[in-house]
Amino acid sequence: MSMFVMALASVLVVEPPATLQLPEGADPNEYVQATWLPAIAAEPVAVPAWQRYWRGEQTELLDHPRWIRHTTGPRETKAWLAARYGFDAAMLRGWNEKTLARGGRFIREGVELRLKAIRIPPPREPIAYLAEAGDTWESVAVDHRVDVHDLKFYNEAASEDSLDALEPGRELTVWVDPALPWTVNRYPGLEVDPAWLDVPQGALSSGHPNRGRIKGELCQLPEIPELYTRRFDRIAHGSSHAIELIVTAFANFRHDSGYKGEILIGSISRPRGRRFPPHRSHQSGRDVDIRLPLLPWFETMVGPPPEQVDWRATWGLIDAFLATGQVSMIFLDHKLQRHLYYAAMSLGVSAEELDEVITWPLRQGTKGKKIIRHSSGHDGHIHVRMKCGPDEPECRTRKPRPRP
Secondary structure (H helix, E strand, O other), X not given: OOOOOOOOOOOOOOOOOOOOOOOOOOOHHHOEEEOOOOOOOOOOEOOOHHHHHOOHHHOOEEEEEEEEEEEOOOOEEHHHHHHHHOOOHHHHHHHOOOOOOOOOXXXXXXXXXXXXXXXXXXXXXXXXXXXXOOXXXXXXXXXXXXXXXXXXXXXXXXXXXXXXXXXXXOEEEEEEOOOOOOOOOOOOOOOOOHHHHOOOOOEEEEEEOOEEEEEEOOOEOOOOOOOOXXXXXXXXXXXXXXXXXHHHHHHHHHHHHOOOOOOEEOOOEOOOEOOEOOEOOOOOOOEEEEEOOEOOOOOOOOOOOHHHEOHHHHHHHHHHHHHOOOEEEEEOOHHHHHHHHHHHHHOOOOHHHHHOOEOOOOOOOOOOOXXXXXXXXXXXXXXXXXXXXXXXXXXXXXXXXXXX
């Protein structure tokens, strides 16, 4: 992967003007201002923005929250601001009752907001980009790590298709965000310890995931803090084949990506499988729930806003499972697959490769169920189902018919 060029090209923290009205009880010495640049770069550029503007790693967490002043740019939402500065989006309206009394999803430009931040990132920056041969709205958005709908909005091109080829030399305005963290492929990965893969053998998946059990020996997911956090003990059992695949995928993911964040593993199966309310599956030891990894300054939670999810780390983990060749299906709410799709593309995965495994975006001509598919309720975690092992003759993959 190319080396990222880091440069701090603008001043982030400035003294507030004398007329600034501070929140009640706020310390003026702790009040800072975050701004966005008002003008497009003078010279258009043709290199991916992240090569010139990447500096998210220079944003550090504060020792304690600080009041800041933020002036909104285009296409900013409350959830986006919360993810960027590290606070609960529900608090923003309370801090800015009059300013945010009305409005839809996007906050209008030029609004001055008060908020309490745990991190103060560099501001977003507008640049000019000259389209090259082969560029599409989608490819330019991926290269600059912006949402394709936002990119078209910046350029008043909402009616144009995301896959439309752009005329070479067409000048585009792109608002890049240098504060977006890149948490994968930045650090050396962990060396795989062969002892991690020494899981108990003899636990066999029997029957279907939604009507089955685990026969033979007991096999519990081992505690390996370097790889994951095991949330529960009793419901962390599975077939030997599935447990070995889980450990293998996590070990390879940590080794290949160098990702350092916490990833929490939830439900697998009971020691002997069988019914496992409220789940309809998880009965035969081949299903595992994995919480979506979040951006580094957030703690693991149930149902996080998509803006707080580390989608590149999510794709890296999913890709490690897919690489085993032993995954039957992965459930993720369809509305979240879009974020996963573009994160994968930003890591160099082609649209053709993605169309083989992920349901989104249901392009014309695609058909059949893919490995990554929709299932309601999977909006804070992925549900990975492994295939039957080679030595599991009683394991079944097709859904059983309902009982009469």
